[in-house]
Structures are given as C-alpha cells and as structure tokens.
Amino acid sequence: MKYYNLKDNQEKVDFKTATIKGQGKDKGLFFPESIPQFEEEFMSNLHQYSDHEIAYQCMKDFVGEEIPSEILHEIISETVSFEIPLKKITDKISILELFHGPTLAFKDIGARFMSRCLSFFLNNNDKKVTVLVATSGDTGGAVAHGFYDLPGIDVVILYPKNRVSPVQEKQLTALGNNIYALELNGTFDDCQNLVKQAFSDEEINNNLFLTSANSINIARWLPQQIYYLLAMKQWQKYEHAAPVVCVPSGNFGNICAGLLAHFRGLPAAHFIAACNANDIIPNYLKTNNLQPQKAVPTLSNAMDVGNPSNFVRIMELFGQQFNSLQDKISGYSIDDKKTRQTIAEIYKKYNYILDPHAAVAFASMEQYLQENPDQKGFILGTAHPVKFPDAVENAIQTEINIPEAITDLMKKEKKTVEISSDFEELRRFLLHKN
Numbered sequence: 001m002k003y004y005n006l007k008d009n010q011e012k013v014d015f016k017t018a019t020i021k022g023q024g025k026d027k028g029l030f031f032p033e034s035i036p037q038f039e040e041e042f043m044s045n046l047h048q049y050s051d052h053e054i055a056y057q058c059m060k061d062f063v064g065e066e067i068p069s070e071i072l073h074e075i076i077s078e079t080v081s082f083e084i085p086l087k088k089i090t091d092k093i094s095i096l097e098l099f100h101g102p103t104l105a106f107k108d109i110g111a112r113f114m115s116r117c118l119s120f121f122l123n124n125n126d127k128k129v130t131v132l133v134a135t136s137g138d139t140g141g142a143v144a145h146g147f148y149d150l151p152g153i154d155v156v157i158l159y160p161k162n163r164v165s166p167v168q169e170k171q172l173t174a175l176g177n178n179i180y181a182l183e184l185n186g187t188f189d190d191c192q193n194l195v196k197q198a199f200s201d202e203e204i205n206n207n208l209f210l211t212s213a214n215s216i217n218i219a220r221w222l223p224q225q226i227y228y229l230l231a232m233k234q235w236q237k238y239e240h241a242a243p244v245v246c247v248p249s250g251n252f253g254n255i256c257a258g259l260l261a262h263f264r265g266l267p268a269a270h271f272i273a274a275c276n277a278n279d280i281i282p283n284y285l286k287t288n289n290l291q292p293q294k295a296v297p298t299l300s301n302a303m304d305v306g307n308p309s310n311f312v313r314i315m316e317l318f319g320q321q322f323n324s325l326q327d328k329i330s331g332y333s334i335d336d337k338k339t340r341q342t343i344a345e346i347y348k349k350y351n352y353i354l355d356p357h358a359a360v361a362f363a364s365m366e367q368y369l370q371e372n373p374d375q376k377g378f379i380l381g382t383a384h385p386v387k388f389p390d391a392v393e394n395a396i397q398t399e400i401n402i403p404e405a406i407t408d409l410m411k412k413e414k415k416t417v418e419i420s421s422d423f424e425e426l427r428r429f430l431l432h433k434n
C-alpha cells in the first residue's frame, strides 16, 4: 500500500516512511491510495472469527509486506490485549468501552500499534530514537505506556504542572525506565511551543534522532478501525439492523477511522460527530462553511480542539462531496451544563457512570434518536471516568473507585524533572539525559 500526501498528491510513500515521518511536505496528512474492501462473508459472520483474526484482517492490507506477517501478528496481540466490551445502557443506546487498557483510554490502541511498528522499523538504527511529546493529559500517558521498555527508544513527555488529573499524572510520571516526564511551570500551549522549538533546533537534531508520536500518524490512525469491527461482532449477536455510531470527537481521527471501516464494508446506518462547545464541525455540517476557531476549555478537555486536523481525511473519503458527507454524518455540540446533567441523569436512571466525553456522545445520540425514533446504536466510551474525577464525582455526588488495572501504578512514586518555559532548560535536558 502506498500513501499520498493530501497537500501534494505527487508525494507518495510506503507504510514505513509514513510511519517514521508522521506527515508529508507542508505538514500534509498521508492517505491510503486505495480503500481495501472487506469480504461480505467476513463482515456478516464476524462471530466466527477471533478478535485477533479480525484485527489482522483489518490491518494486513495497509501494512503489506513491510512488516513480516508473524511480526504483524505479534504487534496485533500486543495491541488488542484487553477487553473491549459493548454494553447496553438503555434499550436503544449501547456503549463500546474502550477504556480497559493500560491508560484507561482508547488512545492505548493507536499508541501501542504505532510504537511497535516504529520500534520494528528503527530496530537496526544505531542511533537511539527520542520520541518527544507535549500532552494536556490523555495522549502522553498512552504514548508513554505504548513505548515503555521498547529497546532503542526514549520518550520525553512535557506536561503542564498541576493541570492534569491525579490518575493522568501517575500514568505520565510513575513508569520511569525509558520514559522521562518533564513537569512544566506553564500551560499546555507552552509545552507545545517548546516541543516545536526542539524539532527545529539544529544542535538537538544533530545529536538526537527526534520523532513525534503525533495523532495524525497513519500507524496511530488506521488501527482505530479495529474496534469498530469488534463492536460489530458483538452488535450482530443481538441486533439485525445496522447501528448508528456516535463518536466523541476532537481531532476527528477516531471517527475518521470508523468512517474508513464503513467505506470498506462495515455496516453503519449513520455516524454522529459528538462535540463539546468546540463546534466547528457541527457548524460546518449545517452551513458548508469550515471556520476554524480558537479552542475553548470544557469538561471534556481531550476534545478541546479548534481546528480538527483529521477532517481533511474525512473530506477525502467522501470525494470532497459535501452532500454525501452531510447524508452520512450529523454533528451535535453539547455544552458543559448538559454534559454534567447527562452524567448525573444516566447514573441515577441506569447506574452507569459516563465520563465527560462519553456524556457528550450520549446526549448527542439522544438528540439524534429523538429525531429518528426507529434507530438504535452505540456510543464510543473513550475514557474511564476515573481520569476526570472532578467533573464526574461532582455530578454523581459519589467517589469513583480506581480500577484494578491501575492500582499498582497508583502506588508507584512520581518521578519528574521540573522545568520552566525557557527553551534552554529543555535543550539542556535533551542533550544530557543519557
């Protein structure tokens, strides 16, 4: 499979190059040259296949010969290594729980797949690779755990001091070994600025092989299709009609992976882009006018994005046809008040605890089903509520238990290096860490 740059169709690269480079010229996103179709027999009999086989079928055409099949099998085993159950909340709305992985968020899947591909491709490199990321909370943990203990790779994570939740902080800072956490006295934007400076700094790049673990990397984007198929396998057990699929969206990578799977043959009646107050795409779907905005902070902060970078891939999937896009996707914008109300109400009525991102999805799905009462579907549960304790505990007036998967991690000690927003401190750290 070849991938072309959406900003310059002439630039075509293989899976390996796209994975290592992340993006093409002019920061263009890579997109697969063809959309491989699922066999109908496979799609209507998913229950006859193991989760592993489904994941392998999903990924093999995108990787091609570039990773030997036995290694790809290994990578898949390590990627789909935790349960992803589809649970009923109401008669009409189910939730795909994507938060049983090591950092309790769906990003574990993309991060684990990408880290292992990178590690395979860079294996024979004599220079050590340094993965450098800025995080507002969720991405950093998934990347840290994805790369933990992989040979030849160091990970340096910058996060804003006192602005991530206790669970998120432990996930960033307690691993140690090849994972370095830098606690910055400043905001997430300050973290991002320092990372950008590092990528353009000559001395650093002469001495280190720096790479990013950006969410637009195809090796993070493509494996997200896997769990849509795993959802369908469970859906087919008790439903006949195609589901409405509702995805809490920020950068639109997750929903774009679901749409890609749909274009390959995955049945879906409709897609819903569930957004918080950052309503660029819901507005676009109403007006055909794409107006990027400055992100505003909300309770569902992993979706506080003012210019969703993966949306260009969605446009490409739909052949730049606004009308077909509008037929398949509806957008909703849910504010913090409604988010809190939804968390409280669903807990009271169904004894189910939604995190703020899933609450945005639930409220969007309810609105859509009011307008389309004969349909049913599922929302994606992208994070465990314990990662956002302030918002959730406030809404349900109850403390949330720490899940077993991370009780050991919570006992470990936090290890960080504090830095200021002065670039010199980051430069010194990067050049002298080993």
Ligand SMILES: *Cc1c(COP(=O)(O)O)cnc(C)c1O
Residues within 6 Å of the ligand: 105, 107, 138, 139, 248, 249, 250, 251, 252, 253, 254, 255, 302, 303, 357, 382, 383
């Ligand atoms: C990253 C994230 C999202 C948004 O996913 P996109 O692919 O950026 O649209 C939603 N929910 C949670 C919990 C996240 O961490």
